[in-house]
Each structure stands twice: as structure tokens, then as C-alpha cells.
Amino acid sequence: MRAAVLLLALATMPLSACALQPVYAGGGDGAVASGLSGIEVSPIEGQSGWLMRDALIERLGASGAVPTRYRLDVRLDNRLEGLGLLKNDTIGRERRTLRARYRLVDVATGAVMLDTTSGSDAGVDVVSSEYATIAAEQTALENLTQVVADRIVATLALKLRDQSREAER
Template identity: 35%
Template sequence: MTKARALLAVLALPLLAGCGFRPLYATPDMPKGAMQAKLRSIYVEPIPEKTGYQMRTRLIDLIDGQGEARGASYYLRVNLTIHAEAIGVQSQTTASGITQTAITRYNDTLKAEYELIDPATGNPVTKGVETGLTAYNVLSSPYATLANQQDADRRAAEDIADRIRINLAVYFAEQAKK
């Protein structure tokens, strides 16, 4: 059965060429390795707060970037905001007839506005906005709730960092066509 699948895959390859599919990092207008070199030349400016630090670290890892501004061809400036919204509320009536209401779930919306800046001119060459939504439960322990929130926000920040890297790679691929 595996030989039949392999043969089918080989026969389907010419169909992919006809549909216009091409890998982002294999842009014919750019020499081999040029896309990675462009991404490596980006300095990611520090982003405030713990979640911002985690996003910056993820971006540096994804683009295989440098941690210092010296020699960078571009600066990436990211403004990260987090908005928390209570979405789950639970009411309980005690034996004495008092109704208590407690928040049981939150949604955090992360919004990253980014600009890729040419240090020679100080002007942005491309910019964009990426958002992420994350949810977490409120637990009986405040520490556990905080840990839930931080973990959820970290995962959302890393997802946004992935999308920013893809957007930057698309920008560089489009610039190579010009």
C-alpha cells in the first residue's frame, strides 16, 4: 500500500506546479538562503511586560535573529496590549439567603501592532496588526488562576509571533519580485 501512495504522490507533483503553489522560502527571485538572511537581519526591540518579553524571545527564535541592534538592517517595533474580559459568572445563594456572584472565566485579547523600520531613514517599510484570543478559568487558588492566565497569554503571544514572522517573510518575498 505504501508503494501505491508514493507513486500517487509522485504523479500528483506536476499538478501542484500548475496551481501556482510555491513555498514561501523558495522564492525564485531571491537566491538560496536570502530569505533567512533577510529575517536574520531584523533586530526585535524590547517589548514591555512579561508577555512582551516572551513574544520578543519567540520572534528572535523564529527569525534566528540577533539580540542586539548593532549591524541590523531593520528594527521590528511591537506594541502589545492585553485586554481582559470576564465571560463566565456564577451565582450561588448561601444557606442564610445571601446571593454571591463570582467570575469563573476570562477572555484575554492580545493585540500586537508592529512596524518594520529601516534604521537609515527611521521610516516604517511595512506594518500590521495581529490579534489573539485566549481564555482561562478562575480557580479557587489565586496563584493557580495567575498561572493559568500567564500560560494562556504566553501561548497567544507565541502564536502572534509566528504570524508576524510569516507576514515579514511575505513582505520580503514581495519586495524580491519588484
């Protein structure tokens, strides 16, 4: 038993020297968490914009307790295209694509801290029931919004972590 514990301890020693560090070091009071909660999300037009803004606000944890330091401007490209023609020349499959171009702007200086894109897509089966197809398209949009919002917040967190590291130097 002691030999197994010693072997495990020796095996994990190299891991302590690796360069991996937690993004959310310091928990809710850390630089990244407080930076994310200080981001104001600008209004985004359309239904997909409303869904995206809501998802981003939820993930950023903006409660109003932290003063606004950054503004997030997002433009969405939401497309639905038919794929896979059936023998009777009807569409059998659709692809819903959601792309977001976003910019993180420092409110005090107006400097653009980050300008990049993120996106995802999903397939939708077109069935004989028009209602079921519309419901599937809507569900795909809702799911894509969640995926893209997660990617945006992850990118913002990494940017804020790198920025806080540079400030410490």
C-alpha cells in the same frame, strides 16, 4: 503497477504549473531567511513585551552574523477580562487577549515597510484556587505570545518574499 505510477504522474502534472512557491526558497541563504535574520527587535515594555521580544528574536534567527537592515517596533495590548458570572456573583471564566501593532522600518532610509496588527485570545477558567487561576492566566499569556509571534514572523516573511520578487524584476 505501471499503470498506477503512470496515473500518479499524470495526476501530479498540473501541480507543477501552479503558482505556489516556497517562502524560504534558498534555505538559510535565501532572501527571506537572510532578511529575517537582519531584523532587530526593539525593546517592548512589560512582562508580555519581554516574552514577545524573546519569542520574536528566537524565530527571526538573529545571530548578529547578518548586518541589521530592519527594525521591528512592537506595541502590545494585553487584556484580561472577566466573563461568565456565576450564581454567587463571582467570575467563572476570563478571556485573555493579546494584540500586537507592529512596524517594520528600514534602518537605512527610515521608511516604514510594513505597519499592521496581529493578535489572539484564549479562555481561562477561574477556579477556587487563586494560585491555579493565576498560573492559568500566566500560561495563557505565554501561549498567546508564541501564537502572535508566529503570526508576526509569517507576515514579515511574506513581506520580505514579495520585496525580493519586486527587486528581481
